[in-house]
Amino acid sequence: MRIIGLTGGIASGKTSVANLLERLGAPVVDADQLAREVVEPGERALAQIAESFGKAVLNADGSLNRAALGEIVFADPEKRRKLESITHPAIKERAEEKLARLKAAGAKTAFYVAPLLIEAGITSRVHEVWVVYLDHETQLARLMARDGLSREAALSRIASQMPMEEKKRLGRVVIDNRGSREDLEAEVLRVWREEIAAGQPPPAEP
Structure with a gap:
């Protein structure tokens, strides 16, 4: 079974992506x-x-x-x-x-969703890492809106995690969530068709 680790930064949209993947038929295990x-x-x-x-x-x-x-x-x-x-x-x-x-x-493929997949050093649990990405300013704005935080409080929470640009480099697949909800749905569907529906063979066991 191909186990894909799904991660990202705070307020990057991991849960939204996981929900979309579930709707497409993928089993999801949420840390x-x-x-x-x-x-x-x-x-x-x-x-x-x-x-x-x-x-x-x-x-x-x-x-x-x-x-x-x-x-x-x-x-x-x-x-x-x-x-x-x-x-x-x-x-x-x-x-x-x-x-x-x-x-x-x-199951042929399963997603393991973990916010600190990389930081906690648990990438050995998965075959590959997918990253839900957005730029710093979009992340900041969404976090402030979602949690009702001041800019300073939101910046502090973002600073406690690995920078999004660094996580982006570590993902074999990057799901861009800088746009609208409709953009995200289209992006997830595209990745699904290319990576899952295409029936690619799984990598070697971790």
């Missing part, structure tokens, strides 16, 4: 969704988080209090690394399970 799943009540990772950071990071019903945990880990790089040492292996395990099920079901 952000997996990250939410592995910290649900009853999951081992949630128990480890409570053990490491205290009951204050749990709500009364036993679910994760993301705001409380965020206050702890974003102010302390060491604690953020501790959190990642709990969640990343759980996400990896869940991703491998879902991809294995897709392969067993006969």
Whole structure:
């Protein structure tokens, strides 16, 4: 099974592209969704988080209090690394399970969507990387509009990630999302026809 890693920068349109690919018939495994799943009540990772950071990071019903945990880990790089040492292996395990099920079901191609695919050094999970791209000013404008951020706050969030131009160079396929929604739909359909519908053989196993 050909596993394609789909990534991009904040507000670049990864989710929109993933939704379009799903509509075209591609199975999609979303790392952000997996990250939410592995910290649900009853999951081992949630128990480890409570053990490491205290009951204050749990709500009364036993679910994760993301705001409380965020206050702890974003102010302390060491604690953020501790959190990642709990969640990343759980996400990896869940991703491998879902991809294995897709392969067993006969899927020829699957997309693994991960915002930090390159930064987290997990490109070994995929055969190739596709990047959803937009230029810096368009990214800034869309992030400010989407999240209601000031220019300074939006710039800070963008600066915390790998620059889009650098990610663009690392993508075997680049999906241009600088235009309208209609432009994006046409771009995804074009790439789909060239890369997926054409039935190209998958690369070697990672």
